Amino acid sequence: MPILQVSNVKKIYTTRFGGTQVQALSDVTFSVEKGEYVAIMGESGSGKTTLLNILAALDKPTSGQVLLNGMDIVAIREKDIAAFRRDNLGFVFQDFNLLDTFSVQDNILLPLVLSGRPFREMEEKLKPLAAQLGIADILKKYPYEISGGQKQRTAVARALITAPQLVLADEPTGALDSKATDSLLRLFAQINAAGQTILMVTHSAKAASHAGRVLFIRDGQVFHQLYRGESTDSQLYQKIADTLTLLATGGEAGA
Amino acid sequence: MRKKSLYPRLAGQNIIKNRRFFVPYGLTVLGTSAAFYIMSALVFDPGAKELRGYQYVQSMMVLGMFIAGLFTAAILFYTNSFLMKQRRRELGLYNILGMGKGNLARLLCYESLFIGGGGIVSGLLVGMLFHKLVTLFLYQMLRFDVPFGITISVPAIVLTAVIFVLLVLATLVVNLLRIRVSSPVQMLQSTSQGEREPRTKWLMTLVGILSLGAGYWIAITADDPISALAMYFLAVFLVILGTYCLFTAVSISVLKLLRANKKFYYQTSHFIGISGMLYRMKRNAVGLANICILSTMVMVMVSGTLSLYLGTGEIIDAQYPADVNLTAQYDPLTTEEGATPFQGQPMLDRSVRALQDAGFAVADTDSIRYATFAVQQAGTGDFLLDFETDLGPDAVRRTIYFISADTYTALTGEAAPTLAEGEVVVCGGESLPDTITFRDGDVEATYQLAGRAAEIPMFFWTPDEYEPLCLVVGSEAAVDEAYAMQHAAYANPYDMYWRGLIQIEDGTSEADVEALDGVFWGESGLFAGPMEDVGYYYSLSVDLKAAAEADGYAMAGGFLFLGIVLGVIFLMATVLIIYYKQVSEGYEDRRRFEIMQQVGLTRAEVRASIRSQVLMVFFLPIAVAAIHILFDFNMVVQLLELFSLRNVLLTALCTLDTVLVFFIVYGAVYLLTARTYYKIVS
Numbered sequence A: 001m002p003i004l005q006v007s008n009v010k011k012i013y014t015t016r017f018g019g020t021q022v023q024a025l026s027d028v029t030f031s032v033e034k035g036e037y038v039a040i041m042g043e044s045g046s047g048k049t050t051l052l053n054i055l056a057a058l059d060k061p062t063s064g065q066v067l068l069n070g071m072d073i074v075a076i077r078e079k080d081i082a083a084f085r086r087d088n089l090g091f092v093f094q095d096f097n098l099l100d101t102f103s104v105q106d107n108i109l110l111p112l113v114l115s116g117r118p119f120r121e122m123e124e125k126l127k128p129l130a131a132q133l134g135i136a137d138i139l140k141k142y143p144y145e146i147s148g149g150q151k152q153r154t155a156v157a158r159a160l161i162t163a164p165q166l167v168l169a170d171e172p173t174g175a176l177d178s179k180a181t182d183s184l185l186r187l188f189a190q191i192n193a194a195g196q197t198i199l200m201v202t203h204s205a206k207a208a209s210h211a212g213r214v215l216f217i218r219d220g221q222v223f224h225q226l227y228r229g230e231s232t233d234s235q236l237y238q239k240i241a242d243t244l245t246l247l248a249t250g251g252e253a254g255a
Numbered sequence B: 001m002r003k004k005s006l007y008p009r010l011a012g013q014n015i016i017k018n019r020r021f022f023v024p025y026g027l028t029v030l031g032t033s034a035a036f037y038i039m040s041a042l043v044f045d046p047g048a049k050e051l052r053g054y055q056y057v058q059s060m061m062v063l064g065m066f067i068a069g070l071f072t073a074a075i076l077f078y079t080n081s082f083l084m085k086q087r088r089r090e091l092g093l094y095n096i097l098g099m100g101k102g103n104l105a106r107l108l109c110y111e112s113l114f115i116g117g118g119g120i121v122s123g124l125l126v127g128m129l130f131h132k133l134v135t136l137f138l139y140q141m142l143r144f145d146v147p148f149g150i151t152i153s154v155p156a157i158v159l160t161a162v163i164f165v166l167l168v169l170a171t172l173v174v175n176l177l178r179i180r181v182s183s184p185v186q187m188l189q190s191t192s193q194g195e196r197e198p199r200t201k202w203l204m205t206l207v208g209i210l211s212l213g214a215g216y217w218i219a220i221t222a223d224d225p226i227s228a229l230a231m232y233f234l235a236v237f238l239v240i241l242g243t244y245c246l247f248t249a250v251s252i253s254v255l256k257l258l259r260a261n262k263k264f265y266y267q268t269s270h271f272i273g274i275s276g277m278l279y280r281m282k283r284n285a286v287g288l289a290n291i292c293i294l295s296t297m298v299m300v301m302v303s304g305t306l307s308l309y310l311g312t313g314e315i316i317d318a319q320y321p322a323d324v325n326l327t328a329q330y331d332p333l334t335t336e337e338g339a340t341p342f343q344g345q346p347m348l349d350r351s352v353r354a355l356q357d358a359g360f361a362v363a364d365t366d367s368i369r370y371a372t373f374a375v376q377q378a379g380t381g382d383f384l385l386d387f388e389t390d391l392g393p394d395a396v397r398r399t400i401y402f403i404s405a406d407t408y409t410a411l412t413g414e415a416a417p418t419l420a421e422g423e424v425v426v427c428g429g430e431s432l433p434d435t436i437t438f439r440d441g442d443v444e445a446t447y448q449l450a451g452r453a454a455e456i457p458m459f460f461w462t463p464d465e466y467e468p469l470c471l472v473v474g475s476e477a478a479v480d481e482a483y484a485m486q487h488a489a490y491a492n493p494y495d496m497y498w499r500g501l502i503q504i505e506d507g508t509s510e511a512d513v514e515a516l517d518g519v520f521w522g523e524s525g526l527f528a529g530p531m532e533d534v535g536y537y538y539s540l541s542v543d544l545k546a547a548a549e550a551d552g553y554a555m556a557g558g559f560l561f562l563g564i565v566l567g568v569i570f571l572m573a574t575v576l577i578i579y580y581k582q583v584s585e586g587y588e589d590r591r592r593f594e595i596m597q598q599v600g601l602t603r604a605e606v607r608a609s610i611r612s613q614v615l616m617v618f619f620l621p622i623a624v625a626a627i628h629i630l631f632d633f634n635m636v637v638q639l640l641e642l643f644s645l646r647n648v649l650l651t652a653l654c655t656l657d658t659v660l661v662f663f664i665v666y667g668a669v670y671l672l673t674a675r676t677y678y679k680i681v682s
Helices: A048-055 A078-088 A104-114 A119-133 A148-160 A178-193 A233-248 B002-017 B019-044 B054-096 B101-142 B154-181 B184-192 B202-221 B225-260 B268-319 B344-357 B405-412 B476-489 B510-521 B545-599 B603-642 B648-681
Strands: A004-014 A021-032 A037-041 A063-068 A089-092 A166-170 A198-202 A213-218 A221-227 B324-330 B362-379 B382-384 B396-404 B423-427 B435-440 B443-453 B467-473 B496-504 B539-544
Touching: A004 A048, A021 A048, A021 A221, A037 A048, A037 A178, A048 A166, A048 A198, A078 A089, A078 B603, A089 A148, A104 A119, A104 A148, A104 B268, A104 B545, A119 A148, A148 A166, A148 A178, A178 A198, A213 A233, A221 A233, B002 B019, B002 B101, B019 B054, B019 B101, B019 B154, B019 B545, B054 B101, B054 B154, B054 B545, B101 B154, B101 B545, B202 B225, B202 B603, B225 B268, B225 B603, B268 B545, B268 B603, B268 B648, B324 B344, B344 B362, B344 B496, B344 B510, B362 B405, B362 B476, B396 B405, B396 B476, B405 B467, B435 B476, B443 B467, B443 B476, B467 B476, B510 B539, B510 B545, B539 B545, B545 B603, B545 B648, B603 B648
Parallel strands: A037 A198, A037 A213, A089 A166, A166 A198, B382 B435, B396 B467, B423 B443
Antiparallel strands: A004 A021, A004 A063, A213 A221, B324 B496, B324 B539, B362 B382, B362 B396, B362 B496, B423 B467, B435 B443
């Protein structure tokens, strides 16, 4: 069974007084297997962010179904959604979304504190994770004291500490320099190799070229997908670049 | 032509766009200039000179104008700096889009002209409108007859306009200087600077705890009015210092200690609450301390002046037991060659005759005598008639009063105790041994304590640092003996006192003051004629209750009015600080609110946590202010005793009411500003 099953998801935004309607997603269907590393690519306005918000249960689709581990997240009641998100999903954002009132350690522990876990358990989980992410010696620092790359590692640690079913990453490399980008992508690959399912939304071909599979979205639907197969990162990069060129020049799927 | 109108139009748009910040600023200008106009109009009122006691009000208003002026300058600069901080981004953007610093300056000038000019003009209009209402209210309080007709005070308009235009210009100059020195990029970035974690300041924490403790200690241990007055400003200073330290350092130290306790800290509600408060306290500490101190001032000022005003009748009644009060100080033992000592009865008779001649119907007369002198207390019931002997720095000095049993009855209306020769009764609850001794070298007198009697309304007591002790003896002769004793002991003996009390039928009012004055001090008045028949005296005075009432109400009413006016201005400042705090925090919290939700906090939880933090930040200052008031209460009671007000219950009620009303107003302000805050956040 796939860990994530998205079927015929449609999202129409209506302006407040029912005037104009904007179709953000017309018909999206895809699935993600456990342990997969999937990148979703698309231009600005292609519906990427809407899709991610729906997967994150931050927004509800107009129609269609989203199953996480067989559970329909569209049907979850409003008051259970936060807990569901906390226990099953991990988030990594473009602009880190760290709280500047908390130290690095407290930012990472936030989801565990929110679920009311005992402090000993938090410490046990934090230590190996911080070591793995290379942030063990900045735990006492505050977000404004550390670099962008370190901030993003902190955000990754926060996403991983609950051992979520699925990590959702929204343009995780968008605010990083090339060195920090490389290091973060290596980290994602490492985490994925350890068995973590990752779904990343990006418009960077370089970021996508580290994934196992790349989905392309255009005009609110899945337009094309690429499997890594046996290709290396740079070969996959080449394929992605070709597809993007095709997309930009207006070619048809499967061409 | 179009180009010329660009700046005013842009300035107008800016004001509308930033109305969240500009409107309160304009209202501040409006409110303070209206208050200032009203006060100066009261000072310049030409008709009021005729009114008895109005000079008190005028001098208080001048004081009030000074305080209000300084304070207004402080709030205007505060609100202006806040406004500019919020707008730096916008101005930076204009700068980048091609507006030179000169253009920006022109824009700011127009903005100041609109908002400042508008504020001042409408403030003057509101002031004129309310001037009459305030005059009615004030005259009512002062018990003056209310004049008719509307007056507009031109000098007050000019003074107010000049002062406020200067203030607005000063803020404009500060803004222009600030623009000159900053680069556009700096302006663009300035709102998104990182926030450092507050450091624990142990020294300040210690200083805060110590000075607050010392201030409180001084306040609760003050036990007489004179030392309370002497120590009051020290206590106020210590409490203000302590309050600032409390908010800036103590709060952060406490929060950090809580955070260091991991088991406690890593629980959902504590986790968000403590870290949020830590962050908020650092940013708001000074503002909160300001609010706390302002609130305390408002409450102390209003409750103190209110008690004084409401207690005025009582004070006057206690100090002036009759409508006409005669007081003579004399020495019954030594007189000038050939003169007889002062005699009370002829004086009383002459006064009654003179009053009757002037058309006043005398209802009742009474007279009392007492001997009074100061002593050092060598032990309980052991008094030294001698100040040369050094009993050390802690020596207690007392003022002793001797009255006869008849005087006691006249003063209290209670049956006189029957006392044998050498027996005394002590008034009030003081514990004394059975034998009381007065001594100095060869002089020594002992009295046997025969019991105790009711506290007497000691209208002749003047508050001083000597604690009074009143003893009742059997006869007037015994009073004379006591007088003779101190006469022998002291080189400069104390005087004997005589008081004549004359009640007028139906009482007297302010209208009678002039006529009564004429009876005694007029050209053909009592004191203009020969006084030989009353004997030899050192001083003889006449005190009119009606005059004291007029003066008393004018003074207390003036105080209360000043208290209320300054209270309103301080409250306005408090409201303003709170408002800006809410708005600026709202913008910052919006971001945190979003992140928390993404990480898995429900909307309701986020709301609850932010609400509890806002409530805490909001109500912490007045909770502390209420504690200040509680400790200060004893001090206020002592100080009011300087004005002869000894009604603790009245003061307590006034304080309670003032605190209640303040809490209600403060709560209302909270509800209003919290709405703006939640609108921004969600």
